[in-house]
Amino acid sequence: MSDPAPKPLIELRSCEMRFRHQLVLRGIDLSIRRGETVCVIGESGCGKTVLLKLMIGLLSPTAGSVHFDGHDLATLTEAERTRLRLRFGFLFQLAALFDSLTVYDNVAFGPREHNLYDEATLRRVVAERLAEVGLPPGLEHKKPAELSGGQRKRVGLARALAINPEVMLYDEPTTGLDPIMSDVINELILQTQRTKHTTGVVVTHDMRTVQKVADRVVMLYPASHLAPGEPQILYDGPPEGLEACPDPRVRQFVRGEAGERLRELANHHAGF
Amino acid sequence: MVVVSSQTPRAAASRPAPPAPPLEPAGPTNPVQRLGEYVFDAVAGIGGMAVFTIQTFGWMFRRPPRWGVIVPSLYNIGVLSMPVVALTGTFIGMVLAIQTYTQFESMQMETKLGGVINIALVKELGPVLAATMLAGRVGSSMAAELGTMRVTEQIDALIALGTNPIRYLVVPRFLACVLLIPLLTLMADFMGVIGGAFVCTQLLGVDSYHYWMHSRASVTYLDLFIGIFKSIFFGAAIALIGCHRGFHSAAGAEGVGRAATESFVLTFIAILAIDFVLGWCWNIIYFSLYPVERGFF
Numbered sequence: 001m002s003d004p005a006p007k008p009l010i011e012l013r014s015c016e017m018r019f020r021h022q023l024v025l026r027g028i029d030l031s032i033r034r035g036e037t038v039c040v041i042g043e044s045g046c047g048k049t050v051l052l053k054l055m056i057g058l059l060s061p062t063a064g065s066v067h068f069d070g071h072d073l074a075t076l077t078e079a080e081r082t083r084l085r086l087r088f089g090f091l092f093q094l095a096a097l098f099d100s101l102t103v104y105d106n107v108a109f110g111p112r113e114h115n116l117y118d119e120a121t122l123r124r125v126v127a128e129r130l131a132e133v134g135l136p137p138g139l140e141h142k143k144p145a146e147l148s149g150g151q152r153k154r155v156g157l158a159r160a161l162a163i164n165p166e167v168m169l170y171d172e173p174t175t176g177l178d179p180i181m182s183d184v185i186n187e188l189i190l191q192t193q194r195t196k197h198t199t200g201v202v203v204t205h206d207m208r209t210v211q212k213v214a215d216r217v218v219m220l221y222p223a224s225h226l227a228p229g230e231p232q233i234l235y236d237g238p239p240e241g242l243e244a245c246p247d248p249r250v251r252q253f254v255r256g257e258a259g260e261r262l263r264e265l266a267n268h269h270a271g272f
Numbered sequence: 273m274v275v276v277s278s279q280t281p282r283a284a285a286s287r288p289a290p291p292a293p294p295l296e297p298a299g300p301t302n303p304v305q306r307l308g309e310y311v312f313d314a315v316a317g318i319g320g321m322a323v324f325t326i327q328t329f330g331w332m333f334r335r336p337p338r339w340g341v342i343v344p345s346l347y348n349i350g351v352l353s354m355p356v357v358a359l360t361g362t363f364i365g366m367v368l369a370i371q372t373y374t375q376f377e378s379m380q381m382e383t384k385l386g387g388v389i390n391i392a393l394v395k396e397l398g399p400v401l402a403a404t405m406l407a408g409r410v411g412s413s414m415a416a417e418l419g420t421m422r423v424t425e426q427i428d429a430l431i432a433l434g435t436n437p438i439r440y441l442v443v444p445r446f447l448a449c450v451l452l453i454p455l456l457t458l459m460a461d462f463m464g465v466i467g468g469a470f471v472c473t474q475l476l477g478v479d480s481y482h483y484w485m486h487s488r489a490s491v492t493y494l495d496l497f498i499g500i501f502k503s504i505f506f507g508a509a510i511a512l513i514g515c516h517r518g519f520h521s522a523a524g525a526e527g528v529g530r531a532a533t534e535s536f537v538l539t540f541i542a543i544l545a546i547d548f549v550l551g552w553c554w555n556i557i558y559f560s561l562y563p564v565e566r567g568f569f
Contacts, residue, residue, distance in 0.1 A: 053428070056432055058428050058431055058432065082436075085431070085432060085433075085434045088432065090429070090432040092425045092428070092429055093425070094424060096425040096426050096428065097426075097429075098429070098430075099420075099421075099426070100344070109433055109435075110434065113433065113434065113435050113440075159433075163433070163434075
């Protein structure tokens with residue numbers, strides 16, 4: 001981050017995302033520089049997860065383009081996209097561990113599919129990754145259903161890190177966890193960022209996560225609640241500036257106040 | 273880092289609400305639009321299924337999955353289906369024997385039952401009913417399993433890890449169905465023959481020697497081949513429809529349940545349609561080869 005204007009690693013240009021009749025994202029322009037950790041905040045349903053999935057190419061925008069390291073994802077072949085995806089690690093909201101596989105096989109999945117290591121090295125790598133996320137030995141042979149929520153998240157993180165990604169995408173990493181386990185996950189995100197020098201995008205509702213890990217914060221607002229022409233990104237700046245943001249909706253989110261939303265809900269129900 | 277203000281929360285909340293923006297219509301607003309959307313969805317669904325099938329074949333030859341990925345599918349689809357298919361086959365044979373005995377007995381032709389029961393079994397009832405049973409056991413299970421994987425983002429996780437989900441999830445199930453359903457059909461045929469023979473010769477007192485003599489004279493290897501050949505297509509339909517429905521499952525328990533139900537209903541229709549089309553095609557081929565025997569066939 002010493003470079004005053006480094007080339008963005010991930011860039012979304014005028015992205016729009018629509019699912020049938022539902023507009024989720026509109027006119028999103030966002031750049032993420034190499035090495036920074038960006039937290040994306042916003043209320044449920046505003047398109048944060050969709051934004052992450054656009055970055056890794058799990059979804060394609062209905063308008064606009066997504067660029068990674070200078071490549072427009074839409075112009076890449078499937079093989080090129082697959083190679084590019086291996087530069088990403090993705091921690092899913094509910095970890096998305098493969099139910100039928102053991103913890104060991106889950107973590108070994110990526111390297112094994114792409115023949116990154118021989119089996120002996122793979123055993124060592126899996127043990128290292130599990131140790132890095134603080135999971136005790138002996139857990140390798142358990143199935144995901146036998147793990148707690150925090151353990152599942154940590155296995156998910158170990159699986160994502162097993163392919164040595166340049167970019168880590170975290171989808172609500174602390175949702176559903178107790179405050180202590182949430183802090184463990186936040187520490188792991190910081191540790192990953194420091195030791196592996198990854199670029200991070202963290203989608204979260206949790207302001208403690210923002211306080212702890214973010215270099216920059218982007219706040220989205222639900223597209224359906226915006227006036228025509230109004231930008232969907234309400235805030236893009238350092239976490240310190242959130243409280244001083246002139247937009248009341250940003251301050252309201254940071255403080256966790258229902259505010260106008262209660263009035264909107266009341267009006268909505270009165271309409272029925 | 274963020275410092276949460278100690279200022280009273282009312283400060284932000286008490287500001288006047290911005291004017292509510294005009295919301296976009298949630299969907300088609302008139303019957304013509306709705307009809308257009310229905311037709312569009314139907315065409316897109318057929319196209320999607322065709323693309324899904326082509327991709328499955330493509331991955332099967334381009335980069336087949338590891339043996340370790342295929343074996344669990346072979347076990348789940350083949351080994352675990354054996355009891356239910358054996359029972360189905362046995363009861364088909366037994367029910368056929370019970371239902372046809374009275375008519376044949378009144379014409380003093382009960383020894384011919386062997387031919388009738390066994391040809392019906394190996395050409396039609398064995399393959400079709402075994403496939404129907406497997407559509408329920410295997411196809412619905414595939415739709416539910418893959419649907420759950422879809423809604424819990426496991427399919428997205430596969431893609432994020434650089435693995436094509438069709439190659440990893442569909443191709444092993446497709447291969448297992450296409451390879452093992454013919455063998456399961458053969459087993460259903462065998463058990464049906466045994467069940468029919470047991471009822472006729474042991475319970476209804478039909479002469480065993482003549483029963484088997486008529487069976488042998490009526491059923492040829494070609495008849496057996498026709499039944500097995502059809503079951504390959506049934507197996508392909510079970511795997512492709514089950515996996516496709518699972519891949520396109522809607523969110524939630526209701527969505528997964530609907531995917532499993534749709535899978536069974538569509539597979540059952542497909543089995544009957546394939547049976548009809550293959551029967552029609554076979555008739556054309558047979559009559560062009562042996563025109564004299566048309567009346568007999």
